[in-house]
Amino acid sequence: MYRSITFIYPPYSNIYSDHSFQAFLPQLGILELLNSIKDLDIESKYIDVQCEERIHGSSITTFLNIDRLGSNDIIGFYTQTSMMPWISNAINTIKKTDPRITIIGGGPYLSGVFEGKYTSLAKRKCRSLFDYILIGESEKTLRSFLTKKANSHSIFKSERLSGDSLKFPLWEKAEKYLEFYKPAPNWIKNNPQKSLPILFSRGCKRACSFCLAKTIWKSRIVEKNTELISSEIPNFIKSYGLDHLQIWDDDFFLLEKSDQISEIVFSNGKSYSVNTAPNEINKERVKSLQFTNCTNVLLGVESLDSSIQDHIRKRVNINNLLQACQLLKSADIKVTLSFIIGFPNETMESIQKIKDFLTNHKDLYDYVLLNILSLHPGTRCYEFVLKNGQFKESELIPNTARIGEPYSLPTTSIFNRETLQQLQKDIYTNFNK
Numbered sequence: 001m002y003r004s005i006t007f008i009y010p011p012y013s014n015i016y017s018d019h020s021f022q023a024f025l026p027q028l029g030i031l032e033l034l035n036s037i038k039d040l041d042i043e044s045k046y047i048d049v050q051c052e053e054r055i056h057g058s059s060i061t062t063f064l065n066i067d068r069l070g071s072n073d074i075i076g077f078y079t080q081t082s083m084m085p086w087i088s089n090a091i092n093t094i095k096k097t098d099p100r101i102t103i104i105g106g107g108p109y110l111s112g113v114f115e116g117k118y119t120s121l122a123k124r125k126c127r128s129l130f131d132y133i134l135i136g137e138s139e140k141t142l143r144s145f146l147t148k149k150a151n152s153h154s155i156f157k158s159e160r161l162s163g164d165s166l167k168f169p170l171w172e173k174a175e176k177y178l179e180f181y182k183p184a185p186n187w188i189k190n191n192p193q194k195s196l197p198i199l200f201s202r203g204c205k206r207a208c209s210f211c212l213a214k215t216i217w218k219s220r221i222v223e224k225n226t227e228l229i230s231s232e233i234p235n236f237i238k239s240y241g242l243d244h245l246q247i248w249d250d251d252f253f254l255l256e257k258s259d260q261i262s263e264i265v266f267s268n269g270k271s272y273s274v275n276t277a278p279n280e281i282n283k284e285r286v287k288s289l290q291f292t293n294c295t296n297v298l299l300g301v302e303s304l305d306s307s308i309q310d311h312i313r314k315r316v317n318i319n320n321l322l323q324a325c326q327l328l329k330s331a332d333i334k335v336t337l338s339f340i341i342g343f344p345n346e347t348m349e350s351i352q353k354i355k356d357f358l359t360n361h362k363d364l365y366d367y368v369l370l371n372i373l374s375l376h377p378g379t380r381c382y383e384f385v386l387k388n389g390q391f392k393e394s395e396l397i398p399n400t401a402r403i404g405e406p407y408s409l410p411t412t413s414i415f416n417r418e419t420l421q422q423l424q425k426d427i428y429t430n431f432n433k
């Protein structure tokens with residue numbers, strides 16, 4: 001039986017780091033895992049490396065000093081593609097310092113590698129790095145792993161939870177980091193509220209070619225049950241003295257319970273923000289958002305080029321976008337537009353379409369988010385790039401040479417990484433208010 005486990009949320013995102021948008025959000029999945037094992041007799045901890053570095057001003061080397069981590073039977077890593085160079089370095093350091101520690105991993109990157117195709121090299125690398133790997137939703141699997149002690153298999157496929165067992169996260173484990181958990185600073189500056197992120201579901205019905213949602217959660221959406229939602233929202237608001245809930249579900253309007261959620265947050269006298277796609281916005285929905293005090297809507301647009309839209313299968317066009325922005329702005333709801341650049345068929349013209357929209361319609365949005373595409377193993381976009389011979393798999397696998405900088409590979413030969421970063425910087429600087 002294991003006695004102690006520490007979960008690590010590694011640093012590095014592709015969010016442009018010099019820009020004022022530095023979102024410190026907790027890793028909700030880890031907080032939910034901690035919730036699922038809190039009744040076991042196991043000491044559990046949550047470490048957010050980026051926050052720790054802010055608190056202690058430490059570097060990766062001091063952070064990895066085992067004294068800081070304390071004694072652990074198990075160290076568990078959340079994995080994202082962009083974090084893999086840091087993680088592999090961290091694991092090698094931990095193994096050298098104390099080889100008795102069991103290293104486990106879970107999260108999007110590992111799920112993509114073991115559920116996707118064309119990833120034999122990544123599989124081999126991951127198998128040698130982690131002692132045990134849990135793929136997909138891990139609550140049930142982690143419990144049996146911790147209590148039964150692992151068997152001889154090193155890869156565990158997780159079972160899905162039902163809506164009854166989806167709890168709100170165990171925030172107490174992250175309380176020391178709360179001051180860092182912010183949405184975009186603009187929201188804070190213009191509207192200093194106490195807000196925390198939350199999810200009511202897992203999964204997405206859509207299957208955009210660059211996204212891992214389907215690989216991790218399958219295409220069925222599992223939502224929290226109504227009783228849990230009605231009892232947990234008020235408790236959550238009360239426990240943390242919240243003014244605002246950031247609802248981070250992949251697409252709020254794909255939830256069957258979206259109306260109920262809005263009403264419950266509203267009846268507790270609080271405001272909220274949601275993410276969705278422009279083609280989900282209509283008059284009736286905007287009316288209901290306005291009535292229930294939804295103050296911010298993030299629209300996932302990705303691209304304004306029709307051939308890229310066909311490729312990624314998001315099915316958004318400029319007319320949807322214009323109409324959605326007009327409806328939201330006329331209801332006095334703040335609009336964040338989220339784009340991605342660096343798709344396999346990206347051109348300077350396709351990026352120009354984003355710039356033109358932002359220049360010509362300044363009154364229709366408030367904030368812009370623009371990320372450079374990272375190719376994630378397990379996605380159709382990754383397979384497409386490999387099949388077309390744009391890159392070899394060995395070039396796509398994160399390697400330790402990139403420690404210290406966000407990992408993102410340009411997926412088209414006409415843009416190198418620096419050009420994409422410069423374009424990203426220009427758009428952030430010119431279009432965020």
Ligand code: B12
Pocket residue numbers: 007011012013014015023025026027028029030032033075076077078079080081082104105106107108109112134136137138139142199203210211212213216248249250371372373374376377
């Ligand atoms: C909210 C969100 C964000 C937020 C906050 C991220 C955060 N701190 O959690 C913001 C806006 C900051 C963000 C930024 C980015 N994100 Co994001 N984000 C999400 C989103 C929508 C929800 C994350 C979440 O809470 N999921 C729900 C929880 C319950 O699931 P989970 O995190 O996967 O955890 C479960 C399991 O994976 C597993 N598990 C997780 N960790 C561990 C560890 C162990 C040891 C074990 C056993 C199990 C385990 O158990 C958990 C409980 O079931 C996901 C999509 C999605 N639906 O998951 C994308 C997603 C995670 N993001 C993604 C990306 C690419 C990014 C960015 C790199 C974008 C960019 N280019 O800038 C940055 C990276 C920032 C960063 N350092 O995290 C990708 C990651 C793909 C990949 N292979 O890396 C995802 C999957 C979306 C996609 N496109 O496919 N993101």
Ligand code: SF4
Pocket residue numbers: 204205206207208211212213214250251277300
């Ligand atoms: S709508 Fe969002 S979460 Fe759903 S598949 Fe597309 S990018 Fe992923």
